[in-house]
Amino acid sequence: MTTSRRERKKAATRQALADAALRLFLERGYDKVTVAQIAEAADTAVTTLFAHYPGGKEALVLGDGEERAAALTAAVRERAEGVSILRALHDFLARRGPFDPDPDPAYRSRTELVVATPALRAYARKLWTGSESTLAAVIAEESGRDPGDLSVRVLARYVLEIPDLASLEPDPRAALRTAFAHLERGWPEFSRAG
Known part of the structure; x- marks a missing residue:
């Protein structure tokens, strides 16, 4: 099964957000990192972050279950x-x-x-x-x-x-x-x- 360009871009954005969040959490500590900082580090908007991870900061590390x-x-x-x-x-x-x-x-x-x-x-x-x-x-x-x-x-x-x-x-x-x-x-x- 092949994925569309749009699906690949969505997956890449999700991965960029998760990677940025984990890197920042490990560098600064979880409580010292905001969603705005994560979005900026992933070169996306905060609304994009929440569109991909409605669960917020925790979901960036642990997913949705x-x-x-x-x-x-x-x-x-x-x-x-x-x-x-x-x-x-x-x-x-x-x-x-x-x-x-x-x-x-x-x-x-x-x-x-x-x-x-x-x-x-x-x-x-x-x-x-x-x-x-x-x-x-x-x-x-x-x-x-x-x-x-x-x-x-x-x-x-x-x-x-x-x-x-x-x-x-x-x-x-x-x-x-x-x-x-x-x-x-x-x-x-x-x-x-x-």
């Missing part, structure tokens, strides 16, 4: 034969943010910025928990449960709280493993391969 919901769904639906729902979700999270064992330097800097910046952490948590109904639906679908089942909804919420909770621990990867060990004990039916 659609990617998370789609990736969570894929992690559960496309898990290998013999892999449980909880194992698939653990493995998915283990490759993201502060849990990634070998991030490139740019990704590490971005992750450290998010973890150290209260506004970005709060926005990241909002994006994760905003995927609750999507994750609950795919867990229910893959396990043959009713999507309205409280147990399924609670499990989805707990999984989506893990990035915020575990990222602040001295060893985020160990915290991730601990959190999933508790979930596996509480929801053994989702710990078995299906």
Whole structure:
């Protein structure tokens, strides 16, 4: 599938805005950078920035959450034969943010910025928990449960709280493993391969 010139220009503008924002946030600190400064650094207007990123400064770093919901769904639906729902979700999270064992330097800097910046952490948590109904639906679908089942909804919420909770621990990867060990004990039916 080929993209039109207009779509390529929109993508280039989005990338220029995101790159400028991250560079400025890392240089000056998140709270010391305005959207006007970001727009100027990307050679665009503030209205263009908000047209591409209606979520504002936080969205420039973290996006709008659609990617998370789609990736969570894929992690559960496309898990290998013999892999449980909880194992698939653990493995998915283990490759993201502060849990990634070998991030490139740019990704590490971005992750450290998010973890150290209260506004970005709060926005990241909002994006994760905003995927609750999507994750609950795919867990229910893959396990043959009713999507309205409280147990399924609670499990989805707990999984989506893990990035915020575990990222602040001295060893985020160990915290991730601990959190999933508790979930596996509480929801053994989702710990078995299906």
